[in-house]
Amino acid sequence: MTHPTDIPRDPSRAALPVHLRTALWLAGIGLPVLPLRASKLPVGNCTACSSSKSAGPCQCGDRPHMKFAGPCQCPAPCHGWAAATTDPAVLTSPAWARSWRQAGGVAYHPGGAHLTLVDLDNADAIAWARQALPSTKVVPTTRGEHWIYRGAMQSANNVRPGIDIKSRMAYAVWRGPGNGPITALPDLVRELVVREESTRPLRAEVDSSSPARATWDRSVATGCRHTDTFVQTGLTRGLARVAACREEGAGSTAYGVARFLANQHTTCPGPCGLETLGRQIIDVAVDVGVPEAYAERAVTRGLAAVAVRAS
Numbered sequence: 001m002t003h004p005t006d007i008p009r010d011p012s013r014a015a016l017p018v019h020l021r022t023a024l025w026l027a028g029i030g031l032p033v034l035p036l037r038a039s040k041l042p043v044g045n046c047t048a049c050s051s052s053k054s055a056g057p058c059q060c061g062d063r064p065h066m067k068f069a070g071p072c073q074c075p076a077p078c079h080g081w082a083a084a085t086t087d088p089a090v091l092t093s094p095a096w097a098r099s100w101r102q103a104g105g106v107a108y109h110p111g112g113a114h115l116t117l118v119d120l121d122n123a124d125a126i127a128w129a130r131q132a133l134p135s136t137k138v139v140p141t142t143r144g145e146h147w148i149y150r151g152a153m154q155s156a157n158n159v160r161p162g163i164d165i166k167s168r169m170a171y172a173v174w175r176g177p178g179n180g181p182i183t184a185l186p187d188l189v190r191e192l193v194v195r196e197e198s199t200r201p202l203r204a205e206v207d208s209s210s211p212a213r214a215t216w217d218r219s220v221a222t223g224c225r226h227t228d229t230f231v232q233t234g235l236t237r238g239l240a241r242v243a244a245c246r247e248e249g250a251g252s253t254a255y256g257v258a259r260f261l262a263n264q265h266t267t268c269p270g271p272c273g274l275e276t277l278g279r280q281i282i283d284v285a286v287d288v289g290v291p292e293a294y295a296e297r298a299v300t301r302g303l304a305a306v307a308v309r310a311s
Helices: 018-028 093-100 124-134 187-208 228-243 251-264 273-285 292-304
Strands: 032-037 106-109 115-122 138-140 145-150 156-160 165-168
Touching: 018 032, 018 093, 018 106, 032 093, 032 292, 115 124, 124 145, 124 165, 156 187, 228 251, 228 273, 251 273, 251 292, 273 292
Parallel strands: none
Antiparallel strands: 032 106, 115 145, 115 165, 138 145, 156 165
């Protein structure tokens, strides 16, 4: 397939939600697509596909092409990137209709179209790419650029400062057609992921033992009504849920955990050390591949979503 240069208008689809119209056109040129919420995250799973409380496949067994391959054939857009499709009958089905009406954007699965996206998140990352990588199609983003290459590979976050690789088992927000021809995936991009995977266990061990990591205790929660055991039990369970999201969903799970923990302290006179609890959630989310800035935003919003006096 070829990455588009412009989006034609189709009068026959004028009555459809705008993001669905975009998705149908992208599917027509070979990009597997899915709806995104206003937060630019995939829609939540239905009850039958909700995640389990431990690492491994969800209750439905996952879809056949996910890491924990399973029999799930859910007609709804569940499981994020794994739901992406080029089938117009699925995209326009009743099971997807509500998601399109509420959608805040469109995402596509690069690996499903045999593409790799190098996500450059800041000016330094862009400067490095211009020096080290062959030119290819460039799509401007709100904070940087997406460089699109022909060829699929393993996805990975933080392969270099400000750089993520999105291809297999990942989704990318559709930001427009971009400029320039798509060129072949260079070996250097593949090597970045190999290097990241070879060093990840060592870095995780060092990070987890670092005295700089935030730890909740009574010294930061002098106004908390709850026992240490109560707080630590809730925190441990929440961190386990985030740590279990090794393929997708860690950011949204971190938001949910932060909101849940904050809600436990709404009747406390405070302070309850919520910032420290939040920092521990962020650290675990980063460990499973969530960009730190994204994890910080998710947790901050989760804490702020509850009207607390115990911060």
